[in-house]
Amino acid sequence: MTAGTIDHRTAEVRSAWLADLTTADPVDLRALKNALDYLCAAQLYLDDNVLLERPLNTSDVRVDPAGHWGVCPPVNAVIAALAPLRSRLAGDEVMIVHGAGHAGPSALAMSYLSGELGRRYPRFAWSREALERLVRQFPRGRHGLGTEIGPQLPHQLYMGGQLGGSLAFACGAVLDAPGRLAVPLIGDGECETGALASAWLGANAMRVDGSSRHGFVLPVVLANGLRMGDRSLLGRMSADQLRAYFGGLGWTAHLVDGTDVGVLRDTFADALAATDDLAGDRRHVVVVTMPKGLGVPDRVEGRQILGTPRVHKAPLKRPRDNASEFAALCGWLSSYQPAALIDADGAPAPSIQRALRPAQPAPAQPAPAPDVVPVADPEPAGPDDERDGTxxxxxxxxxxxxxxxxxxxxxxxxxxxxxxxxxxxxxxxxxxxxxxxxxxxxxxxxxxxxxxxxxxxxxxxxxxxxxxxxxxxxxxxxxxxxxxxxxxxxxxxxxxxxxxxxxxxxxxxxxxxxxxxxxxxxxxxxxxxxxxxxxxxxxxxxxxxxxxxxxxGKYFEPGVRLPTGTIAQELDMGYSILTDDDPDADPDVVLIGIGDVTHPQLSGAAALLRADDPYRTVRQVVIHDLAAFGVPGARRRFSPADERMIFGQRSAVIIASTTTAMPVRALLFDRAGLSGRCHVRGYLDPGRHISGRALLEHCGLDAPSLAAAAERLVRRRDPSLQDHLPTTRTGES
The missing domain is CATH 3.40.50.970 (Thiamin diphosphate (ThDP)-binding fold, Pyr/PP domains)
Structure with a gap:
């Protein structure tokens, strides 16, 4: 299949999406958008009187309004325009990817109105109590759902706490998934991040991998002209410059005023009809222009509010204490006429339910597996020494x-x-x-x-x-x-x-x-x-x-392999003992290797130690999973019995690691009995270009240096040998 050619099933799925979009009633979509805007504002400001069933009192208003408003109006407009596709979210046929975590109020509001929140958390099923709980407990996530985008909310597979990843994430999600649509919602400030700026061009990598059986990505840029504190770089461009910018990156830009949800819906349909799947040549992006914070009062006490950085968070800071702000809040909230959008029992109005089509979600449409690429048969098992060891x-x-x-x-x-x-x-x-x-x-x-x-x-x-x-x-x-x-x-x-x-x-x-x-x-x-x-x-x-x-290492030392009989134990337990000494005995020296470079050197050090004293017992240990030393919640963690096997109880212990010594020391910090008998060596920055062998010597990880370090620890434990103790290397501990 050549790039730009869409398979039959994928074309059918896209036709179904377009039919859903174009048959929806714009009046219903506008009602949904108003309900979303109202619930977002209510989450920021209200403690009581959630549906304004009586005139608003200052006691109904939160003492410390909290949350982000500026991103909500454009996000609400987009998800309202795409609401006819909402029933397809259940099977991941359609994905909305929020780039900005600050859109949490929008995601919460949409999940509540669609009924998805109540299906996952029954305490939020449509009811007066559930609606009041959603609004009252929003600040600082007292309801347990958080205040920003996250996986605790239905259908959120990406957490936008770090800007810049939404477009690339969406491309990865539709790769090898024909019949899937991902719509990343991208703030214009987010476009200034390195990851997002490169993702437009990076999508071209999907064209050259030999397959065009992918899904669709339809990015939406929310161009309100502002970052948190200043004008965005995209906000300084004219319409022609925006089209030229995206065109130069290989994307056709559709600029649309987001204030009319019906027009926005039609723009999405046009862009989707024209775009190819991820491997194709025709790519389209919808740029939604809208003043930041649309819906708030234009000015309060002579201060401009709408379209300024003041709307990034709660735009009216102290409405409970400030009469002008309280009056502005009353006018703002009442303008949505919430009683016409949500009934007294917390259920959305019929027009909103029609927009969401929640009754029968579309069945999941699992994407077929990608085309099978023939692969070479793996080499026959054979004796280990006959296998390619690279x-x-x-x-x-x-x-x-x-x-x-x-x-x-x-x-x-x-x-x-x-x-x-x-x-x-x-x-x-x-x-x-x-x-x-x-x-x-x-x-x-x-x-x-x-x-x-x-x-x-x-x-x-x-x-x-x-x-x-x-x-x-x-x-x-x-x-x-x-x-x-x-x-x-x-x-x-x-x-x-x-x-x-x-x-x-x-x-x-x-x-x-x-x-x-x-x-x-x-x-x-x-x-x-x-x-x-x-x-x-x-x-x-x-x-x-x-x-x-x-x-x-990308180059293993030729012919150097450890015994194969311990591999299963290393995978299951995170370590193994290579030597056949008595596991219940306490060896004179324990040599612990972490990483491939260390083991040949430790084997050499063991030979030197035994040559110096044939009766000396030396135990060699392989640490396969470094996290097992004590990362909380790690897959495996060494038990006290394991640690007795690894460290002995009175043995001199040398740990050689391809990591730096610091993280290993930190993991061992509270191990009782290791102080004074354990020495960790790892990578030390040489400050210059040197050979691999010279780097080992610089770090004290070559066999003679490791043997000498072990010898010093052994002698340090025997007071009768103190007079013969060699000088300690710089940096030893």
Missing amino acids: FAAAVLRSLGRRQRPWRVFSPDELISNTLDPQHPVLAGHSVEVLNEELCHLWLQGYLETGRSGLFISYEAFAVLNSSLVRQYAKYRRLAAGGRPNTTGSCNYLLTSLGWNNTYTHQDQTFLTALLDAGFPGTSIYLPADDLRLEATLDRVMEDAGGLNVVVA
């Missing part, structure tokens, strides 16, 4: 076994990581663009719509996504809400810092940020060799509900 071979063997729909997203780092995008396993499954944020957001959209995926890059560059990953982990924590999570895990495969690379590719703060955050479901895997990497990828690609980071 990083690329391990990755391809694992991905070649995947059955459910999956994708690889990479910021132009596949070839650099020795992976050929045209390899039969990857061809048709990989998407690349030189932007880490877009790759994460595409992956996030893909995962949240029921598929699995993998982000592949360098560890040093993943730090650019630290905030995005932490935000996503927050989202997943909210979405879980104590329920089993079947969403595919967010998986990162990163080649390690730079033991075989340049100085600029050495940055490990991504792992530090994840460990410091302590999110449930976190695993940080540092496989020791190619077989462990392959087994780890098998595990995470079938995983659900987690946040998995796999860090490995």
Whole structure:
């Protein structure tokens, strides 16, 4: 199928959407828009008299109005215009993606009016009490639903607490999903973020992956001309400049005044009819122009309110105490005539119910799996020493076994990581663009719509996504809400810092940020060799509900593999003991390796220690999941019995890690009995370009340095040997 050609089923689905839009009564849509605006304002201001059934008193008004108003009117206009498609949300056939988390009042209002909120939370089923609860308890989320966009609200798969991700998320959501429509709502200030600005161009990456069986994205830019405190850059453009700007990025812009919902509805229908699926050439964006805060009084006490930064949050700050503001609030709220929109029992008026068509939601329309791309058969199992031991071979063997729909997203780092995008396993499954944020957001959209995926890059560059990953982990924590999570895990495969690379590719703060955050479901895997990497990828690609980071060197040392019999234990328990010493005994020295680079050096150090004293017992330990040392809520956590096996009870302990030493020390901080007998070594910034071997020596991670450090710890524990204690290395602890 060529780009721009829409398959028969996808064309039929789009025809059904257009029929829904064009047959809706604009009068009903306007009533819905007014009801949404009123409920948003009521959530910000009212403590009582929710439907204005009597004249408003100052005692009905909140002492400290809270919430965001400025984004609500344009969002309400858009979701009212798209309301005829609302029944298709249940099967994710149509998705509304809120870029701004501040639109929480709108999402709450729409969920209440449509009945979706009551279906998920029976205490919000249509009733007078439910309506009053929604309004009165809004400030600071006292009703438990929060005040911003989040997964606790129905049909919200993206949390807009961090601006810039909505368009890329929407593209990921419709990838390999013919028959799905995603409508990202984008603030004009949001267009100034790097992720959003690059997402317009980045969508072109979907054209070259060999498939056009995708869904549709119809972005909506809410152009009210203002950011929080000043004019937006888009707001300074003329209509011709806006069309030229989007046209240069490959999108045809439809500019429309959002004050008339009927006209807005027709504009959406025209744009949708003209657009291709994600892989096509014809792309359209709707730019909705509207003064910021439309609906509020124009001026109060001589101060301009409408269309100014004052409307970003609650525009009238103290109406309970200020007579002019109170009068303005009374006029503003009564202008919506709420009693005509919502009845005394909290149910929407018939016109609004017609607009929403809530009676029989359309059945779910699961997207068919993407075209099956032939993949090479995995190599026969055979003896381990006959298998290709490279990083690329391990990755391809694992991905070649995947059955459910999956994708690889990479910021132009596949070839650099020795992976050929045209390899039969990857061809048709990989998407690349030189932007880490877009790759994460595409992956996030893909995962949240029921598929699995993998982000592949360098560890040093993943730090650019630290905030995005932490935000996503927050989202997943909210979405879980104590329920089993079947969403595919967010998986990162990163080649390690730079033991075989340049100085600029050495940055490990991504792992530090994840460990410091302590999110449930976190695993940080540092496989020791190619077989462990392959087994780890098998595990995470079938995983659900987690946040998995796999860090490995892109060049494994030839012929260096650890025993294979412990791989299953490392995956299940996060560690293994390599040596065959008595597990109940207390060895003289414990050498603990975290990451592939450390294990050959520790084996060399063990040989040196045994050569110095043949009767010395040396235990070697593999730490496979760093998070098991103590990240709260991690998949696995070492028990006291595990820790006795790992550290011994009186042994001298040397920990060698490809991470920096700091996060390991932090995880071990409160371990009783380790003080004075445990030394951690990790990456130390050399401050210059040096070879991989020189970097190991600089960090004290080469075999002689590790053996010498162990020897010092052993002697330090024996007072009779103090006079012979070697000088401590700089930076040791």
